[in-house]
Amino acid sequence: xxxxxxxxxxxxxxxxxxxxxxxxxxxxxxxxxxxxxxxxxxxxxxxxxxxxxxxxxxxxxxxxxxxxxxxxxxxxxxxxxxxxxxxxxxxxxxxxxxxxxxxxxxxxxxxxxxxxxxxxxxxxxxxxxxxxxxxxxxxxxxxxxxxxxxxxxxxxxxxxxxxxxxxxxxxxxxxxxxxxxxxxxxxxxxxxxxxxxxxxxxx
Numbered sequence: 190x191x192x193x194x195x196x197x198x199x200x201x202x203x204x205x206x207x208x209x210x211x212x213x214x215x216x217x218x219x220x221x222x223x224x225x226x227x228x229x230x231x232x233x234x235x236x237x238x239x240x241x242x243x244x245x246x247x248x249x250x251x252x253x254x255x256x257x258x259x260x261x262x263x264x265x266x267x268x269x270x271x272x273x274x275x276x277x278x279x280x281x282x283x284x285x286x287x288x289x290x291x292x293x294x295x296x297x298x299x300x301x302x303x304x305x306x307x308x309x310x311x312x313x314x315x316x317x318x319x320x321x322x323x324x325x326x327x328x329x330x331x332x333x334x335x336x337x338x339x340x341x342x343x344x345x346x347x348x349x350x351x352x353x354x355x356x357x358x359x360x361x362x363x364x365x366x367x368x369x370x371x372x373x374x375x376x377x378x379x380x381x382x383x384x385x386x387x388x389x390x391x392x
Contacts, residue, residue, distance in 0.1 A: 247281045267338055272301065342356070
């Protein structure tokens, strides 16, 4: 794998196209290339931070969240109907995901992006992203979805140890993933070892 990734990293670090255009070039579908693809996206965060450190590039978030669907396995009863990615809060991620998942599928399921209010009585979705501005409602949301096969994704420091499954964090000006395997399994989900290797394991 290192023999594959190093040449790609050297190429990406010298390329001059905007990040969003680069993302459209990185779309491997199977085998070791899935892992290589996600690695490349995380490497691109270095370019993104160098270009605009003060602004979160939710195009990258959208790309990574979509690729979670290739590393997380949902129960059989969640593999029919629409595949719903929910967003709590007013986030640019909504529009980025709507654009990115156009014509994409999870198995035989059409991907639908849906907004939820933090005060919703239920969150019927496969992936639920909780915007940083809604962190004050985080515990209420996780309690509401406890034991339900919904992958909780967040973007605030410390939430991976407080109920989130995967948490986006910035460390040394790079976007990284915190992964809580126990929280994932508690929700009757399973995670591929390839994804675990790409994140920081939190308990």
